[in-house]
Amino acid sequence: MKRFSIFSLARNALTGHRHWEKMWRSPDPKREYDVVIIGGGGHGLGAAYFLAKEHGITNVAVLEKGWLGGGNTGRNTMTVRSNFLREDSVPFHEMSLDLYHQLSRDLNYNLMVSQRGMITFIQSSAANRVALQMANTMHIYGAEYRMLTLDEVKQKIPIFDPSPDMRLPVRGGVYQPRASMVRHDAVAWGFARAADARGVDIIQNCEVTGIQQENGAVTGVETTRGLIKARKIGMAVAGHGSVVASMVGQRLPITTQPLQAWVSEPVKPVLNEIVVIRSYYGTYLMQSDKGEIVVGQGCDPYPSYAQRGTFPIIEDATTSMLEVFPSFGRLKLLRHWAGMLDIPYDGSPIISKTNTRGFYIDVAGSGGFKTTPAAAKTFAHLIAKDTPHPLAEKLGLERFSSGRLIQEGGVSANR
Amino acid sequence: MLEIPCPWCGPRNESEFVCAGEADRKRPSDPEAETEEAWADYLFNSTNPKGVVREWWWHVSGCTRWFQIDRDTVTHEITPVEESSK
Ligand SMILES: Cc1cc2nc3c(=O)[nH]c(=O)nc-3n(C[C@H](O)[C@H](O)[C@H](O)COP(=O)(O)OP(=O)(O)OC[C@H]3O[C@@H](n4cnc5c(N)ncnc54)[C@H](O)[C@@H]3O)c2cc1C
Ligand SMILES: [Zn+2]
Numbered sequence: 398m399k400r401f402s403i404f405s406l407a408r409n410a411l412t413g414h415r416h417w418e419k420m421w422r423s424p425d426p427k428r429e430y431d432v433v434i435i436g437g438g439g440h441g442l443g444a445a446y447f448l449a450k451e452h453g454i455t456n457v458a459v460l461e462k463g464w465l466g467g468g469n470t471g472r473n474t475m476t477v478r479s480n481f482l483r484e485d486s487v488p489f490h491e492m493s494l495d496l497y498h499q500l501s502r503d504l505n506y507n508l509m510v511s512q513r514g515m516i517t518f519i520q521s522s523a524a525n526r527v528a529l530q531m532a533n534t535m536h537i538y539g540a541e542y543r544m545l546t547l548d549e550v551k552q553k554i555p556i557f558d559p560s561p562d563m564r565l566p567v568r569g570g571v572y573q574p575r576a577s578m579v580r581h582d583a584v585a586w587g588f589a590r591a592a593d594a595r596g597v598d599i600i601q602n603c604e605v606t607g608i609q610q611e612n613g614a615v616t617g618v619e620t621t622r623g624l625i626k627a628r629k630i631g632m633a634v635a636g637h638g639s640v641v642a643s644m645v646g647q648r649l650p651i652t653t654q655p656l657q658a659w660v661s662e663p664v665k666p667v668l669n670e671i672v673v674i675r676s677y678y679g680t681y682l683m684q685s686d687k688g689e690i691v692v693g694q695g696c697d698p699y700p701s702y703a704q705r706g707t708f709p710i711i712e713d714a715t716t717s718m719l720e721v722f723p724s725f726g727r728l729k730l731l732r733h734w735a736g737m738l739d740i741p742y743d744g745s746p747i748i749s750k751t752n753t754r755g756f757y758i759d760v761a762g763s764g765g766f767k768t769t770p771a772a773a774k775t776f777a778h779l780i781a782k783d784t785p786h787p788l789a790e791k792l793g794l795e796r797f798s799s800g801r802l803i804q805e806g807g808v809s810a811n812r
Numbered sequence: 813m814l815e816i817p818c819p820w821c822g823p824r825n826e827s828e829f830v831c832a833g834e835a836d837r838k839r840p841s842d843p844e845a846e847t848e849e850a851w852a853d854y855l856f857n858s859t860n861p862k863g864v865v866r867e868w869w870w871h872v873s874g875c876t877r878w879f880q881i882d883r884d885t886v887t888h889e890i891t892p893v894e895e896s897s898k
Contacts, residue, residue: 699831
């Protein structure tokens with residue numbers, strides 16, 4: 398791998414950018430690997446990277462049915478944060494933020510981390526209580542999360558212009574300064590390039606259609622490019638968890654639901670922070686580096702694999718946005734899309750062994766872009782060592798039979 | 813946007829309904845006799861198929877009754893389930 402630097406940039410500029418080397422090879426699949434990862438999103442590619450880097454396991458393939466990052470990794474709204482309710486959630490998400498802030502250097506790939514901060518509007522006493530509880534939990538782990546008065550909110554967001562007859566008036570806000578936006582494609586590409594450089598085979602247009610096993614242990618995968626043997630298999634397929642896990646007869650505590658987002662035409666900078674309206678399960682918006690206003694809300698309210706969203710969500714989100722940013726009513730919508738999320742029953746990620754030996758799962762859950770580096774690192778640890786990483790010990794499937802759920806559902810909207 | 817055929821009210825806008833999950837879920841008759849895994853399977857797991865699924869829907873902002881439909885989770889095609897309107 399040729400490293401990117403100011404010199405490589407200058408050299409390639411002088412030769413008209415015609416000689417950049419390919420960022421990763423596109424090898425044909427080998428007959429056999431130590432580990433096969435299903436799913437070439439951030440989670441799968443990151444797991445392959447950490448397997449190679451931290452565990453010296455380089456005979457690894459990542460199999461992607463489409464193109465790298467073409468799933469949710471390239472569809473999300475790029476927000477990374479660690480404001481969570483439960484003690485089991487905060488350190489995991491904090492590790493993810495830490496990793497995000499150092500990965501550009503480790504991967505030699507600019508993830509364009511932009512630390513904008515996130516402000517959640519407080520519009521009910523229930524939201525106020527949740528915010529305080531979160532702030533207390535987060536302070537235990539050294540994560541800054543602080544309440545803002547209405548005046549402070551207005552100072553930070555000059556364009557904030559709530560209508561006087563709002564049904565739920567904004568009383569103030571709660572602020573996580575370290576919440577950031579990260580260029581999502583770069584996460585997939587950066588992990589892919591660094592994993593490839595360490596010997597990982599990245600194989601696109603290769604769909605896994607079956608999983609072979611013998612005596613309760615996996616032996617390989619059937620794919621659209623033939624049979625590939627593997628000692629261990631890691632699944633990181635976001636919106637297809639139940640489909641792939643059913644290949645070994647594993648049922649999961651998840652439902653697959655669409656999540657939508659849409660962006661406006663680009664405008665001059667007007668909004669620095671990521672803003673959440675109507676508290677934790679409401680509408681969120683931000684301005685991208687390109688100037689577009691990016692808007693999203695919660696998942697569609699029923700299971701679907703259709704990869705398109707339902708209209709009431711857009712209508713509802715637009716209504717709530719215009720209540721506080723009436724000037725955005727003049728914006729033109731440019732694009733709208735949806736991705737499919739595997740929502741676990743308790744809203745927390747699942748990183749786990751299964752009933753089939755050698756078959757491991759990483760269910761990113763509702764907001765799995767923010768968890769990508771931490772999930773990838775702990776998933777690689779689980780696959781390599783067969784025991785969970787200390788920070789992901791509580792994230793296994795056992796929590797559902799033991800009753801130790803990590804309830805985040807009500808507060809962790811997907812952003 | 814789905815149009816849900818309520819057996820009592822006819823086709824109505826999806827926003828009047830709550831999707832109440834898979835209909836093939838059966839509560840074990842003697843929960844105490846179940847293993848923890850089996851009980852957790854009933855409580856939390858779902859088949860979550862990519863394709864046709866039989867579901868409970870609740871017409872919460874209409875006649876408030878419950879009924880079943882078969883719905884394709886890819887095409888969103890809906891087929892009423894006759895028995896459920898009895
Ligand atoms: C609109 C939207 C906004 C979001 N906003 C945020 C946000 O702001 N912050 C946040 O933290 N999270 C957000 N998320 C969630 C986040 O994007 C996902 O949780 C995360 O990207 C999942 O990463 P992944 O690598 O597990 O999945 P993906 O990137 O989806 O990768 C899984 C890959 O598996 C492949 N695959 C599936 N089946 C097979 C098979 N049988 N064989 C081979 N390959 C297969 C797919 O093609 C896909 O590329 C958002 C999601 C959406 C849709
Ligand atoms: Zn009805």
